[in-house]
Amino acid sequence: MSFAERMLHIDRRIIFLLIGLCTLIPLLYPVGLAIKVSPEVKSVYDYIESLPEGSVFLLSLDFDPASKPELYPQAVALLHHAFKKNLRVIGMTLWLPGTGMASEVVSRVAREEGKVSGKDYVFLGWSPGGGSVIINMGQDLYKAFPTDYNNQPTAELPVLKGVQSLRDVNYVISLAAGSTGIETWYVFGKDKYKFELGGGCTGVIAPGLYPLLRSGQINGLIGGLRGAAEYEVLIGKKGKAVAGMDAQSATHFAIILLVILCNVFYLLIRTSKNRAEQNRS
Amino acid sequence: MTFLRRQLPLLITLVAGLLFAAQYYIPHPSSELMLTSVSKWLQIIGGFALVLGVTSLFHIHAVKIRRKEPGWGYSFVLYAAMVGTIIAGLSPDWEQFFRAIIDLILRHKSAFRDVQWAAGQEIINGHMTPFGWIYNYMMVPLQGTMFAILAFFIASAAYRSFRARSREAAVLLIAAIIVMMGRVPLGEYLIPVSGDITQWILNVLNASVRRAILIGVSLGAVALSLKIIFGVERAYLGGGKE
Numbered sequence: 001m002s003f004a005e006r007m008l009h010i011d012r013r014i015i016f017l018l019i020g021l022c023t024l025i026p027l028l029y030p031v032g033l034a035i036k037v038s039p040e041v042k043s044v045y046d047y048i049e050s051l052p053e054g055s056v057f058l059l060s061l062d063f064d065p066a067s068k069p070e071l072y073p074q075a076v077a078l079l080h081h082a083f084k085k086n087l088r089v090i091g092m093t094l095w096l097p098g099t100g101m102a103s104e105v106v107s108r109v110a111r112e113e114g115k116v117s118g119k120d121y122v123f124l125g126w127s128p129g130g131g132s133v134i135i136n137m138g139q140d141l142y143k144a145f146p147t148d149y150n151n152q153p154t155a156e157l158p159v160l161k162g163v164q165s166l167r168d169v170n171y172v173i174s175l176a177a178g179s180t181g182i183e184t185w186y187v188f189g190k191d192k193y194k195f196e197l198g199g200g201c202t203g204v205i206a207p208g209l210y211p212l213l214r215s216g217q218i219n220g221l222i223g224g225l226r227g228a229a230e231y232e233v234l235i236g237k238k239g240k241a242v243a244g245m246d247a248q249s250a251t252h253f254a255i256i257l258l259v260i261l262c263n264v265f266y267l268l269i270r271t272s273k274n275r276a277e278q279n280r281s
Numbered sequence: 282m283t284f285l286r287r288q289l290p291l292l293i294t295l296v297a298g299l300l301f302a303a304q305y306y307i308p309h310p311s312s313e314l315m316l317t318s319v320s321k322w323l324q325i326i327g328g329f330a331l332v333l334g335v336t337s338l339f340h341i342h343a344v345k346i347r348r349k350e351p352g353w354g355y356s357f358v359l360y361a362a363m364v365g366t367i368i369a370g371l372s373p374d375w376e377q378f379f380r381a382i383i384d385l386i387l388r389h390k391s392a393f394r395d396v397q398w399a400a401g402q403e404i405i406n407g408h409m410t411p412f413g414w415i416y417n418y419m420m421v422p423l424q425g426t427m428f429a430i431l432a433f434f435i436a437s438a439a440y441r442s443f444r445a446r447s448r449e450a451a452v453l454l455i456a457a458i459i460v461m462m463g464r465v466p467l468g469e470y471l472i473p474v475s476g477d478i479t480q481w482i483l484n485v486l487n488a489s490v491r492r493a494i495l496i497g498v499s500l501g502a503v504a505l506s507l508k509i510i511f512g513v514e515r516a517y518l519g520g521g522k523e
Contacts, residue, residue, distance in 0.1 A: 012437040016433045016437065033466035034470070039480075065423075065424040065425055069425060097420070128331055132320045132323030133327075135323075136321055139320060149402075203464070206483075213488075224464075245465065246467075248465050252461045253462075253465075255436050256458050256461055262441070262443065263454070267445075
């Protein structure tokens with residue numbers, strides 16, 4: 001077995017170790033490289049900035065704990081921004097396993113910003129049905145969620161004063177980790193009830209949402225941890241996303257290096273095989 | 282019986298399909314009221330689907346455990362975790378509960394009526410419920426760990442299989458490397474133009490191809506919906522041939 005062949009069949013634990021170190025070292029010794037803000041993240045920020053005080057902002061946290069590292073920092077940054085702007089915040093989720101986490105992030109950020117449940121914000125929780133929940137909210141919010149997550153009747157909450165359905169919501173953002181998320185909110189919500197819609201998603205599904213962005217079906221898109229880091233830079237509150245960018249830089253470059261090496265070895269093997277065949281013939 | 286099993290579901294599908302396709306274009310209050318009612322029904326049916334799913338899961342794994350099929354130990358773990366979580370989710374606020382027991386023993390006064398139940402909540406009265414503990418300290422880290430492991434496997438798989446075997450594969454490889462560079466600050470620092478090229482790849486090349494796929498899938502969905510509404514496609518009825 002040649003050196004190139006041996007390198008191609010390298011023990012995968014060495015690769016695991018390399019990725020582990022590339023994640024760990026930058027987290028322990030951050031460099032803090034500058035983060036450039038992309039237009040799709042800026043447009044979400046600009047839209048929230050343009051909303052007058054008291055506008056209704058609905059954040060749908062459509063993800064489970066598996067996507068927490070990417071989407072939780074997005075939720076934190078968006079909630080800080082919305083509360084700073086004194087928007088009325090409605091939190092909810094279409095993903096059952098994410099309910100506890102969604103409730104925790106909304107109440108935690110609200111507490112940090114000195115906001116009161118029921119007066120400044122409400123967390124509606126989860127309701128079964130996915131798309132049909134959105135239709136139901138579009139028809140009558142109080143029928144879809146008669147009580148909030150803390151069992152308070154929604155009709156009596158001051159934060160929802162003047163809000164009858166999704167038509168009265170100024171801006172909706174879905175932070176999605178999969179199929180019940182941004183597309184669902186567009187198809188069953190925005191298209192019929194005419195609110196402005198933005199999105200946040202995991203890095204892996206972001207490329208699939210660019211057609212919605214380009215056609216104006218969503219007005220902005222926060223993609224993955226990078227998107228969260230850009231938003232943290234925009235609101236001037238650097239958090240976990242910015243801290244994680246050095247680790248992401250290192251792992252991306254480790255994978256690029258591995259892919260280049262693998263192709264160099266592959267080409268070496270192919271060239272030597274071709275030469276051997278030519279010599280034989 | 283054939284009428285109930287075949288004709289009636291087909292008739293319901295035809296009427297409901299046409300009615301709700303038309304409803305979208307009719308903004309009359311009665312049409313909206315109908316949509317409100319039906320969307321509520323859908324939510325209720327969604328709740329039943331959840332119950333059905335859990336019941337089915339219990340049944341499948343109970344059979345595996347009873348027959349001691351290969352991997353039945355995992356089924357047992359799943360069973361224990363599900364039952365444990367359900368019990369924890371329905372449990373009372375332990376502090377209040379124990380206080381009520383002490384009251385009952387020492388003062389012969391029943392305070393059980395004041396005990397609050399978790400009812401699926403992670404926090405009640407400011408402290409974490411057993412369900413909240415399971416959620417925060419077991420489910421969240423376990424799911425996060427499972428997802429994080431992907432990074433290691435992706436790196437290993439990329440090293441082993443991401444090779445320029447053809448021109449098309451080479452194009453994909455170069456695009457992937459540019460996007461990976463352009464999405465991290467280090468890439469933009471080393472090659473400042475990589476960020477802009479990445480934006481162009483995502484916004485132009487990627488978006489146009491994705492859009493073509495979306496249009497194709499959507500046209501297929503419309504065609505399938507029409508086939509179901511008009512009874513051409515009947516696989517959803519199940520039961521095979523009559």
